[in-house]
Amino acid sequence: MAILIQPYRQKHEAAVVAFNRRLQSGGAEPDLVFYEHATPTWLPPDGNSVFNQYFVAVENTTVRGAYALKWQNFWFADGTVRAIGYYHHPLSEGIINKSYALVGTLLLRDAMQRAPLLYCLGMGGYNRPLPKMLIGLGWAHCLVPFYFRVVRPYRFLRQMQALRTSFWRKLAMDLAAFSGTGWAGAECYRMAVSFRNARSASHEVKTEREFSDWVNPLWERARLECAMAAVRDSATLARLYPAGDSHFTRLKISRRGGEIGWAVVGERRKDSKYGSLRVGSVVDCLAASGDMLPVVQAASNTLEELGMDLIVTNQSHQAWCRAFEAAGFFKAESNFIFAASKKLAELLDPFALHKPCLHFTRADGDGLPRNF
Amino acid sequence: MTSTILDQIRIMASDLFGVPAERISAASTPETIETWDSIQHLNLVLALEEKFGVQLSPEEIEQMKSIGEVAELVEGKLQGTPN
Numbered sequence: 001m002a003i004l005i006q007p008y009r010q011k012h013e014a015a016v017v018a019f020n021r022r023l024q025s026g027g028a029e030p031d032l033v034f035y036e037h038a039t040p041t042w043l044p045p046d047g048n049s050v051f052n053q054y055f056v057a058v059e060n061t062t063v064r065g066a067y068a069l070k071w072q073n074f075w076f077a078d079g080t081v082r083a084i085g086y087y088h089h090p091l092s093e094g095i096i097n098k099s100y101a102l103v104g105t106l107l108l109r110d111a112m113q114r115a116p117l118l119y120c121l122g123m124g125g126y127n128r129p130l131p132k133m134l135i136g137l138g139w140a141h142c143l144v145p146f147y148f149r150v151v152r153p154y155r156f157l158r159q160m161q162a163l164r165t166s167f168w169r170k171l172a173m174d175l176a177a178f179s180g181t182g183w184a185g186a187e188c189y190r191m192a193v194s195f196r197n198a199r200s201a202s203h204e205v206k207t208e209r210e211f212s213d214w215v216n217p218l219w220e221r222a223r224l225e226c227a228m229a230a231v232r233d234s235a236t237l238a239r240l241y242p243a244g245d246s247h248f249t250r251l252k253i254s255r256r257g258g259e260i261g262w263a264v265v266g267e268r269r270k271d272s273k274y275g276s277l278r279v280g281s282v283v284d285c286l287a288a289s290g291d292m293l294p295v296v297q298a299a300s301n302t303l304e305e306l307g308m309d310l311i312v313t314n315q316s317h318q319a320w321c322r323a324f325e326a327a328g329f330f331k332a333e334s335n336f337i338f339a340a341s342k343k344l345a346e347l348l349d350p351f352a353l354h355k356p357c358l359h360f361t362r363a364d365g366d367g368l369p370r371n372f
Numbered sequence: 373m374t375s376t377i378l379d380q381i382r383i384m385a386s387d388l389f390g391v392p393a394e395r396i397s398a399a400s401t402p403e404t405i406e407t408w409d410s411i412q413h414l415n416l417v418l419a420l421e422e423k424f425g426v427q428l429s430p431e432e433i434e435q436m437k438s439i440g441e442v443a444e445l446v447e448g449k450l451q452g453t454p455n
Contacts, residue, residue, distance in 0.1 A: 002430075002431045002434075003430045003431065003434070004430065004431075005430060057430075101410055102410055102413070102433070102434055104410070105410050105411065105413060105414040105433075106430045106433060108414065109414055109417065109418070109433075110430075112418075132411070133410075133411050133414075136411035136412065136415065137411065137414060137415060137418070138415075
């Protein structure tokens with residue numbers, strides 16, 4: 001086999017369709033398909049600093065693998081801003097045909113050559129092939145904590161399929177739902193948290209149609225507390241959350257007339273693990289550390305008012321984690337992994353020291369178009 | 373093939389695969405070294421590129437079926453001859 005990895009062009013589209021068909025007929029999971037249009041619909045390469053590129057691994061005229069590379073500027077604690085690559089959607093024929101087992105490694109190596117400062121995010125847990133490979137290559141890595149808040153305990157207990165995994169679990173959850181103990185427990189906890197945070201109620205929340213210049217001073221202030229964070233200035237936010245995109249609600253949080261933070265919230269697409277629950281997500285957020293709690297409360301209240309049963313978020317920065325906990329969110333097991341190439345990890349050295357100040361959310365992955 | 377390059381690659385492979393260098397020869401392959409899997413294959417490629425300052429194409433990476441072939445490939449690259 002002679003594999004050549006090259007930019008995905010229109011002439012490859014039919015071969016990608018055939019590649020997807022082979023993966024599916026070979027038993028690959030339903031979501032393991034590559035984009036069938038060569039030009040990305042999300043963040044196309046049109047001169048903006050945030051953009052996607054697609055690449056295909058071609059043997060003669062047959063596509064044997066593909067991956068996507070998202071480019072975005074990131075801020076580092078030393079004050080530099082660098083273009084960083086995010087490696088996503090790697091797919092290899094090796095999933096269904098052992099003769100192509102090496103394609104996955106060739107794809108990753110190609111991405112590392114194109115973007116030596118490279119990261120991966122999400123990946124579904126450490127038992128999956130990609131994180132295993134990254135760890136084998138000596139990438140620095142950590143879990144991005146997952147937080148949730150149950151808004152409607154009855155519906156949560158009855159519908160949360162990911163937890164209703166055995167007869168006894170279902171029985172226990174149904175008993176808690178029907179007896180009202182689930183509701184009582186959640187209410188007591190919420191009241192305790194509200195009492196503790198009563199002082200933080202003096203903020204105003206406004207829904208914005210789009211992000212504009214007012215976010216820039218916030219970005220310049222908040223970034224100083226981050227070891228690494230994707231640039232979140234007005235141009236970037238307008239790119240990620242364009243005014244016409246109704247999947248997201250953009251919140252501006254102010255105190256005494258001055259902006260103190262923002263958040264982006266949205267309802268996740270239906271997912272079988274959540275049953276019929278309406279799941280809201282705090283997709284993205286920014287504030288200086290003293291102002292995070294009102295931002296979390298505003299985001300959470302907005303999703304509650306929109307009728308969500310459950311609110312979830314992933315947050316890597318320790319100050320955001322503390323803010324979500326203070327707002328009544330529970331921490332649960334995460335399968336959302338951040339992994340940095342060796343070259344990128346050099347910028348974060350020592351990784352253990354900088355890890356708590358990395359600011360990664362769901363917005364830094366490929367989840368914006370996939371999940372909303 | 374110069375013994376120097378082969379020896380350097382044997383030592384490199386020993387570190388990567390966790391196998392004593394004396395147990396690695398030109399004839400060693402992924403079949404004879406249990407820890408030589410696709411991840412370590414990529415680690416070997418990255419280590420070769422860094423140590424010898426060469427660039428390996430996907431086709432060349434696939435052709436690295438034994439330590440001897442790896443050494444021949446690197447030597448050919450350093451001499452500027454196609455393999």
